[in-house]
Amino acid sequence: MIPAPIIAAFNPPRRILMGPGPSxxxxxxxxAQSKPTVGHLDPLFxxxxxxxxxxxxxxxxxRNEMTLAIxxxxxxxxxxxxxxxVEPGEKVIVCRNGVFGxxxxxxxxxxxxxxxxxxxxxxxxxxxxxxxxxxxxxPDARFLAFVHAExxxxxxxxxxxxxxxxxxxxxxxxxxxxxxxxxxxxxxxxWGIDAIYSGSQKCLSCVPGLSPVSFxxxxxxxxxxxxxxxxxxxxxxxxxxxYWSGGAKRAYHHTAPVNTLYALHESLRxxxxxxxxxxxxxxxxMHQQLKQGLDQLGIDFVVAxxxxxxxxxxxxxxxxxxxxxxxxxxxxxxxxEIGAGLGDLAGKAWRIGLMxxxxxxxxxxxxxxxxxxxxx
Numbered sequence: 001m002i003p004a005p006i007i008a009a010f011n012p013p014r015r016i017l018m019g020p021g022p023s024x025x026x027x028x029x030x031x032a033q034s035k036p037t038v039g040h041l042d043p044l045f046x047x048x049x050x051x052x053x054x055x056x057x058x059x060x061x062x063r064n065e066m067t068l069a070i071x072x073x074x075x076x077x078x079x080x081x082x083x084x085x086v087e088p089g090e091k092v093i094v095c096r097n098g099v100f101g102x103x104x105x106x107x108x109x110x111x112x113x114x115x116x117x118x119x120x121x122x123x124x125x126x127x128x129x130x131x132x133x134x135x136x137x138x139p140d141a142r143f144l145a146f147v148h149a150e151x152x153x154x155x156x157x158x159x160x161x162x163x164x165x166x167x168x169x170x171x172x173x174x175x176x177x178x179x180x181x182x183x184x185x186x187x188x189x190x191w192g193i194d195a196i197y198s199g200s201q202k203c204l205s206c207v208p209g210l211s212p213v214s215f216x217x218x219x220x221x222x223x224x225x226x227x228x229x230x231x232x233x234x235x236x237x238x239x240x241x242x243y244w245s246g247g248a249k250r251a252y253h254h255t256a257p258v259n260t261l262y263a264l265h266e267s268l269r270x271x272x273x274x275x276x277x278x279x280x281x282x283x284x285x286m287h288q289q290l291k292q293g294l295d296q297l298g299i300d301f302v303v304a305x306x307x308x309x310x311x312x313x314x315x316x317x318x319x320x321x322x323x324x325x326x327x328x329x330x331x332x333x334x335x336x337e338i339g340a341g342l343g344d345l346a347g348k349a350w351r352i353g354l355m356x357x358x359x360x361x362x363x364x365x366x367x368x369x370x371x372x373x374x375x376x
Contacts, residue, residue, distance in 0.1 A: 019339035022201035055268035062188035074199030077211030088112030095146035149180035154314035183311035205356025293368035
């Protein structure tokens with residue numbers, strides 16, 4: 001018999017999360033998780049799901065019937081879009097300008113698809129002209145996949161123009177909005193986005209673990225017309241359509257993360273109360289405050305100003321500064337977390353998040369003051 005371990009209750013400190021995610025969680029969202037758990041087929045919970053779907057449709061700015069929250073993080077939302085839409089042998093134009101475009105490519109190939117990459121330097125947005133060249137060279141392509149807000153670099157791409165190109169060349173669009181949803185302008189219906197996924201832990205300032213997704217009628221038709229089964233049982237959206245379809249009767253698929261969905265409901269309710277355009281403007285205003293302070297410290301941005309994400313600020317580490325030592329001091333002395341660089345930017349850049357509840361004046365002021373003191 002293995003003896004029972006004697007372990008104290010876990011009590012984390014109050015961190016100020018200003019990295020690439022998770023973001024600071026709204027207090028009422030944390031409180032929502034502590035409400036009594038009910039069954040995932042309970043009529044009261046089903047009613048909350050209907051509200052949650054309406055709130056997601058507002059956040060995405062879509063009337064897509066197939067709009068829901070996958071019971072797993074944003075990476076599962078990514079995989080759900082690819083495994084449901086891409087069949088073996090189908091060609092996908094994949095735009096790579098950071099870590100998450102590369103993950104798209106890997107998803108395509110794991111589905112048996114053929115990935116045609118359009119590569120860009122890290123820190124650059126996706127170039128529509130280069131994408132159009134690829135579409136012309138590959139008229140048999142069925143999909144165009146790109147990251148709207150590249151979390152690894154802080155670059156924002158022109159989703160409206162890219163999705164228009166996809167339609168022009170008879171492709172369905174697959175869009176990564178993990179870091180953009182709730183932080184910058186995003187209009188699924190107006191821009192003609194066919195499949196989109198996000199995460200609960202970024203600009204929605206909810207707890208990690210859920211992935212909002214939305215599929216256009218054209219994407220749903222593609223899923224229904226598949227010639228091969230979806231390779232993932234859990235992520236097969238044809239099996240969960242009736243669970244999120246609305247109404248009192250729901251088909252059982254899996255035990256939904258009830259309390260986590262309470263939290264998402266509350267975070268989306270707060271977003272709706274603030275208003276999408278007001279939230280977008282708040283993120284931009286906090287970015288400008290951060291930029292002014294970083295300019296005074298002589299710190300440069302990785303991304304050119306027209307393409308910068310306000311909610312994810314990638315900045316170059318000053319020459320001679322120890323990356324890990326600075327982040328460690330910020331965490332230990334100020335309870336402040338900022339992010340390290342990824343991939344090509346590892347050891348060269350920091351990533352400062354201003355997402356959701358974290359996009360507040362007092363957070364920006366603390367971050368600038370702490371950076372100034374530690375660098376000094």
